[in-house]
Amino acid sequence: MSGFFLEIITPEKTFYRGEVESVNIPSLGGACTIMAGHQPMVFATEPGTIRITADGVTREAFMSEGFIEVRPDETIAFAQAVEWPEDINERRAAEAKERAEEQLRRNRSAAEFKLNQAALARAFARLRVKNRSGRDS
Numbered sequence: 497m498s499g500f501f502l503e504i505i506t507p508e509k510t511f512y513r514g515e516v517e518s519v520n521i522p523s524l525g526g527a528c529t530i531m532a533g534h535q536p537m538v539f540a541t542e543p544g545t546i547r548i549t550a551d552g553v554t555r556e557a558f559m560s561e562g563f564i565e566v567r568p569d570e571t572i573a574f575a576q577a578v579e580w581p582e583d584i585n586e587r588r589a590a591e592a593k594e595r596a597e598e599q600l601r602r603n604r605s606a607a608e609f610k611l612n613q614a615a616l617a618r619a620f621a622r623l624r625v626k627n628r629s630g631r632d633s
Contacts, residue, residue: 500532501570502548504559504578511557511578512548519571520547521564522621528564530571537566541575543614543621545628558584558625560618577618584626593619 502519504512520529522544546559562575596616 498532499550500530500534500568502573503570504546504573504575506575506578511575514550516548516550517552518547518549519573521573522546522559523564530564530566533568534566534571536568539564539566541573543618545621545625546573546578556581556625556628558622560621561614579622579625581626581628584622586623586626589619589622589626593623 499515499517502512502514502516503510518529518531520527522542524540524542527544528539541559541562541564543558543560545556547554547556558577558579558581559573560576560578562573564571564573593616596613596619599615
């Protein structure tokens with residue numbers, strides 16, 4: 497199977513760089529699977545699970561909001577945060593989830609509501625990736 501070049505960049509580091517067979521990315525319109533020769537496009541992501549398949553092996557990671565540029569021979573993803581399950585601090589993610597839920601209950605303004613909703617989505621996605629990897633070990 498032919499592949500393509502994938503690069504995933506966060507403000508702190510290059511998370512991934514290499515040839516892959518496919519990548520499944522959480523987007524605002526639902527998950528999007530990209531393979532070699534995909535139609536060029538740019539789209540926004542939402543917090544969730546990214547699945548990277550390289551050399552016949554699929555790995556999952558947490559990916560926060562960002563955007564993706566797809567070209568026929570390469571895909572570049574920019575995200576606020578991307579973490580492998582083993583790098584996720586489960587206690588910190590659970591605490592972030594609790595803080596976001598409390599802030600949502602207070603619901604002071606529409607802007608605060610949206611920020612807290614995004615924080616809650618990130619926390620849930622981190623916990624989902626972390627817990628799923630624990631079952632696979």
